[in-house]
Amino acid sequence: MTDSTESPDLQRRSGLRRLKEGTYGGFFAACAAITLLTTVAIFATLLSDAVVFFAEIPIVEFLTGTNWSPNPAGGGQSFGIIPLLIGTLVVTITAAFIALPTGTLTAIYLSEYATPNARSILKPLLEILAGIPTVVYGYFALVYITPALKATLFPEMSTFNALSASIMVGIMTIPMVSSISEDAMSAVPDELRQAGYGLGATKFEVSTGIVVPASISGIASSYILAVSRAVGETMIVVVAMGAQARMPAVREAPLGIPYINPADVLLESGMTITVAMVQIAGGDLTGGTIPYDSMFALGLALFVVTLAMNVLSDIIAERYREEY
């Protein structure tokens, strides 16, 4: 390059600048790769140890067995995931019944009804709720919710029970639903609300008929995220639900239709997949034993469940996306 030239300086920079650009790009890619590699590594570990487990215990036995006792005192191990699945499902479904409606209605309130002042106070409060360590929730369930339920609605309830734990898991996931749903609703352009009001819609009609449908994919994502969180929740369940892998009694309705009384599950202690894993990990098991390997089989099962839900959420979000 010379200074004498009149034309604008368009000379391609060589050397250091290009090297720097390349380095930045490489650095960012490396960060992305770490995340990806970790995921792959976790999955590979789960899979390899699970394969060892399934060499000992047939996969059908694992998936259909109704007795989970990995380490009984008198011998005679049994690795049936069904009671754990029931525990996990009960907690997840009950928690969803609490978190999804409450969270959605909270989001509608925050996005559509709350004054800016109320919103500026409530949103951080909700986020604090999301920041409380889950073990604290667990003790809250054990020490307050269970006694309260026992004193009022369910005197026959056991101290460790699925209901209190589920209620608490539900409360824990409310902020997740409300926060993400509220973001989705706030992102709905104001022109759409104006159009609704201009047609003589009430605030309720605009909120439920225009804003919620327009943000349904965001709301659905929040649901799936919250449900995934409930599936994987551990501490609350360990503390408040006890750790007994129980099969609920199968009763017989008229005409011989078998059913399970929800009270048999909800008011009794139980065990989820996560708790079973904690129990094994917390015991003094050494590597290489079947109970140790069963932990990875459970982990894999959990992984498959949450992965399936994430995929499902993507499909739902894509299907119902209302672009604006």
Add this chain to the structure above:
Amino acid sequence: MSNTSSDTTGDESLITTDVETGSTDRSTAVGETAVAARDLDVFYGDEQAIDDVSIEIPEKRVTALIGPSGCGKSTFLRCINRMNDMIDVCRVEGDVEFGGKNVYDDDVDPVALRRKIGMVFQKPNPFPKSIRDNVAYGLKIQGFDGDVDARVEESLKGAALWDEVKDQLDSSGLDLSGGQQQRLCIARAIAPDPEVILMDEPTSALDPVAASKIEDLIDGLAEEYTVIIVTHNMQQAARISDRTAVFLTGGRLVEYDDTAKIFEDPEEQRVEDYITGKFG
């Protein structure tokens, strides 16, 4: 259209609109008042957006509100169906009468008011729903118990959109082009059969071809509805309106008269300066 043929101005409130014979030769004779403002002041916080405006807008005519940016014409439009209610800092003093009733009276429900006064916005804003649901939305919330499909068809025809969308009523309103979306919004506004249609710069986000289609449409709408349109485009006001109100800075209504008079021989020098592009 042009309204150069008539010199009937002033107080014509005794003349009924029954005599009208079609959009292209609507008489400039002013019919009954559809919307009126009396001593209207509007404030946003401490700032005055409308300053002592009084105006009588005739029914079944196109009335254009023109003026430079920030002159209060959109604010005035939004006073008529109380869309300003949603702005916390907005304060309205004086009367806006619709059908002889002050819409700011305590016993007026803004929701009921807006069901009588449709609105079309600057940016086409169809709902992210099907074309059919877009048009039927107003009917649905108003509990319309007639033949919804027939009304949807009628409204889409009224908005000159039917032929283009009749085979895709279930596809999203957002798949349409900008001009079609705006006509869809017009169909949506007329579906519940309002008495007045407010249009806030309905063509400013559209290309000239789409805009001219909307203009043609507005001309026809005035046979059934009172149309009040805010526009930045003076040629548009001249082309489509029967009456023109000129707002100038400070939210004052400076001149209000037949469109031909405003554009050919305005009383006020400021209006002439504005119209001829000397400022604004």
